Structure formats: C-alpha cells, structure tokens
Amino acid sequence: MKILSGNSNKFLAKKISENLNLPLVKAEITRFADNEVYVEIKENVRGEDIFIIQSTSCPANDNIMELLIAIDALKRASAKRITAVIPYFGYARQDRKSLPRTPISAKLIADIITKAGADRVLTMDLHATQIQGFFDIPVDNLFAAPIFANDIKKNFKDRNPMIISPDVGGLIRARAIAKKIDAELGIVDKRRPKAGISEVMNIIGDVKGKDCIIIDDIVDSGGTLCNAGDALIKAGANSVFAYITHGILSGKAIEKVKNSSFETLVITDSIDQHENTNLTNKIKILSIADLFATAINNTTLEKSVSTLFD
Ligand code: R5P
Numbered sequence: 579m580k581i582l583s584g585n586s587n588k589f590l591a592k593k594i595s596e597n598l599n600l601p602l603v604k605a606e607i608t609r610f611a612d613n614e615v616y617v618e619i620k621e622n623v624r625g626e627d628i629f630i631i632q633s634t635s636c637p638a639n640d641n642i643m644e645l646l647i648a649i650d651a652l653k654r655a656s657a658k659r660i661t662a663v664i665p666y667f668g669y670a671r672q673d674r675k676s677l678p679r680t681p682i683s684a685k686l687i688a689d690i691i692t693k694a695g696a697d698r699v700l701t702m703d704l705h706a707t708q709i710q711g712f713f714d715i716p717v718d719n720l721f722a723a724p725i726f727a728n729d730i731k732k733n734f735k736d737r738n739p740m741i742i743s744p745d746v747g748g749l750i751r752a753r754a755i756a757k758k759i760d761a762e763l764g765i766v767d768k769r770r771p772k773a774g775i776s777e778v779m780n781i782i783g784d785v786k787g788k789d790c791i792i793i794d795d796i797v798d799s800g801g802t803l804c805n806a807g808d809a810l811i812k813a814g815a816n817s818v819f820a821y822i823t824h825g826i827l828s829g830k831a832i833e834k835v836k837n838s839s840f841e842t843l844v845i846t847d848s849i850d851q852h853e854n855t856n857l858t859n860k861i862k863i864l865s866i867a868d869l870f871a872t873a874i875n876n877t878t879l880e881k882s883v884s885t886l887f888d
Contacts, residue, residue, distance in 0.1 A: 579878040580623060581663075584632030584648060586641040587850045590665060591631040593867035598875060603628070607644055615643050617651045624656040627878050629700070631870075634668035634687070635849040636828065642668070642687065646694040653695035661877060662696040665848035665866060666824045670705035671796070673712075688712035700873055700883075702848060702866060703751070703795045703823040718883045720873055722823040722846055723751070725864050727758035729844065730791060730821065738816065740764055740788035744806040745776075752793040755821075764790070766806045776802045778809040786814035797822045797845065800831035804838045811839045824848050825861070832857050 582603040583591030595602045604620040630652065632645040645662060652660050672683035684705075691699065692715055699713060702720040710717040730739065739761045743752035745768040756763040764783025770776050790810045797803050797820070807818040818840050825845035827835075835843050836858045845851065846866045855861050869886060876883050 579627045579629065579874070581874065582619070582628060582630045582648065582652070584630060584641065584644045586633045586635055586644070587631065587665065587847070589850055589852065590633075590847050590865075590867055590870075593847075593865060594631060594871045594874065597868055597871035605648075607648060615640070615647045617644070617647045619648075619651050619655055622655075623652060625658045627659045627661075628652050628657040629661045629663050629874050629877075631663045631665070633666040633849055634664055635666045635824075635826065636668075638668040642690075646690060649691070649694040649696050659697045660695055661698040661700055661874075662691055663700045663870065663874065665702050665846075665870065666826075667701045667704055667709070670709055673706045673709055684709050685712040698877070700870070700877065702846075702870075705795055706747075718873060718877070720866075720869055720883070721754070721887055722821075722864075722866065723754050723758065724886070724888060725846070725866065725869065726793070726821040726844070727755050729864055730755070730759050734759075734789065734791075737789040738787060740783070740785060740790050740815075742766060742783075742785070742790045742792045742806065742810065744768060744792050744794050744802050748794050751795060755791075755793050761791075762788070764788075766792075766809060768802060768806070774799060774801070776805055778805045781809055781813050785810050787816050789817045789819065790815040792818065792820040792822070794820070794822045796824045796826060797831065797835075797843070798826040799829050800827065800834035800838075803840075803843070804834045807839050817841055820844065825851055825854065827851075827854055835860055 580603050606618045634641045669683040669687045699717040704719050741756035742764045743749045744766045767780035821844045844862045
C-alpha cells in the first residue's frame with residue numbers, strides 16, 4: 579500500500595500517513611505557468627495499492643483536476659489499484675435536476691473520476707447517500723457520527739441536550755446521533771426561496787430549556803446554521819451548538835458564526851481549517867485522520883469497513 583497527497587488537504591494527509599506509519603509518496607503536484615496542473619510521481623508505484631487523498635473543496639475545479647490528473651499519472655505508472663480518498667466530495671449538492679434544464683453535476687464528477695482510472699472511492703458523509711450509486715465502482719461512505727456522538731457524550735454530561743436537524747433532508751443523519759446519545763430530536767422546517775438563501779419557517783419539537791445541537795453535513799455560507807440557531811434561541815432554547823462534518827465556510831460564514839448565538843461550532847478536518855481556526859475560537863476541530871487511516875488499512879487488507887460505522 580502507498581498513499582499520495584494532493585494539495586487540497588496536506589495536513590489531513592500527513593496525519594493519516596503518520597497514523598499508518600507510512601510516508602507519503604514522493605510526488606510533484608504543481609502548476610505550469612498558465613496554471614494547468616502538472617503531476618510527476620517521483621517513485622515507483624508499479625503493482626501498488628495506491629490511495630490518493632484529495633478533498634474536492636474550494637477551489638473545487640482545481641482540486642478535481644489535480645485528483646483526475648494524479649489518478650491518470652498513477653494509472654499510467656501501472657499502479658495495481660487506485661482508491662480516490664475524497665474526505666469532502668464537492669459538487670454533491672447538485673445531485674438531482676432541481677429545476678428544468680439544470681445539470682446533475684454530482685453524477686458528472688462521479689463519471690470523470692471513474693473514467694480517469696479510479697478503482698474505488700473512499701469518502702465521508704456524502705450529501706446524499708444515493709451518490710454512491712452514481713459511481714460504477716465501489717464507494718465506501720464513512721460517517722462522522724461516531725466521532726460526533728463520542729464528543730457529545732463527553733461534553734454534554736451536565737447539560738440537557740436535544741439534537742436538531744436544520745432541515746428535513748438532514749433528518750436521518752441527525753436521528754442517528756440522537757439515537758446514539760439517547761436524546762430527543764427536533765427539526766427545523768427550512769425553505770430555500772433561491773440557491774444560497776435559506777429561511778426558517780417552523781421548529782418541530784419543544785426546545786424550551788434545551789441545549790440544542792444542530793447536526794448537518796455542510797456549513798457553507800452559514801445561512802442555514804445561523805438562521806436555525808437564532809430561531810432555536812427565539813423558541814426558548816437554553817443554548818445552541820453545532821456539529822457539522824464539512825466546514826466549507828465560504829464568503830462571510832466565519833463572521834456570521836462569530837456573531838451568532840452559537841457557543842461552539844464543531845467541524846472535522848475533511849477540509850483544511852487552519853486559516854479559519856485562527857479567525858475565531860468558536861470553531862473546534864475533530865480529526866477524521868484515524869478513521870480514514872483505519873478505513874484505508876482495512877481496504878488494503880480486504881477487511882470490513884462497515885465496522886467503522888458504529
Ligand atoms: C443542505 O441541504 C445542506 O445539508 C446544508 O444545510 C447546506 O448546504 C448549508 O449551506 P449554507 O451554509 O450555505 O446555508
């Protein structure tokens with residue numbers, strides 16, 4: 579087995595490589611003068627089981643091209659099996675025709691990753707689990723839920739936690755955590771009048787006096803999160819927290835979180851967060867490196883990965 583890192587999240591790749599006690603493959607992944615991607619694998623990978631770690635986060639298009647070109651380089655260097663390890667799979671929210679004459683970009687990205695030569699995909703908290711079916715190769719979709727549930731159990735012992743899904747789409751994800759920590763479940767009835775704008779219509783469940791914990795897969799502009807947080811406080815919640823797998827945090831999201839009613843926003847390092855954590859102490863990071871290291875190890879040893887779901 580060998581592991582290679584793209585440029586999107588070198589910190590996570592380094593942690594995974596340390597956990598596996600395996601150095602990263604020597605490679606040059608840079609840009610030509612005109613910004614085209616250049617990849618050179620600087621060691622022999624013939625016959626190897628290779629894992630390339632690359633989140634397709636912002637700049638998504640550049641990171642996707644890096645992933646594709648690195649896969650092509652590995653394939654042409656005769657790697658035996660190539661697993662695209664994509665802790666954050668971008669373009670996932672475009673998973674259906676939401677309006678006439680719109681694309682299903684998640685399917686297109688799945689197709690090009692497969693066409694480039696990936697044999698498997700290892701990812702986490704896909705926006706919609708059905709995206710697994712967009713690939714004609716095996717996809718292992720890990721969950722942050724066990725990591726989140728352990729942290730909640732540890733930190734909410736003396737509180738009155740209630741798990742909240744910020745929209746109907748996130749209900750299954752939130753329910754899984756509510757079940758794990760044996761807490762009540764509430765739902766925010768969110769509407770999106772247009773892309774990027776969200777409005778809270780209603781809160782389903784009695785949140786009075788509760789320490790509400792919002793569970794979601796993505797915080798992007800922060801609109802969904804902060805609107806839900808405000809609505810929960812208005813409805814009588816004692817405090818609000820959030821556990822969100824992928825911290826995209828684009829635009830003014832950090833400002834919003836800083837000025838919000840949230841005590842803490844817990845996110846994973848599926849996307850590199852070094853700059854964001856310097857901007858506010860409201861953000862806490864839980865690392866997924868050990869989870870991915872175990873999943874990579876189990877994959878190469880042909881052992882079960884689903885044992886990591888609990
Ligand atoms: C929506 O279905 C997702 O689960 C997230 O709630 C959404 O993508 C968050 O986006 P934003 O932070 O821009 O509201």
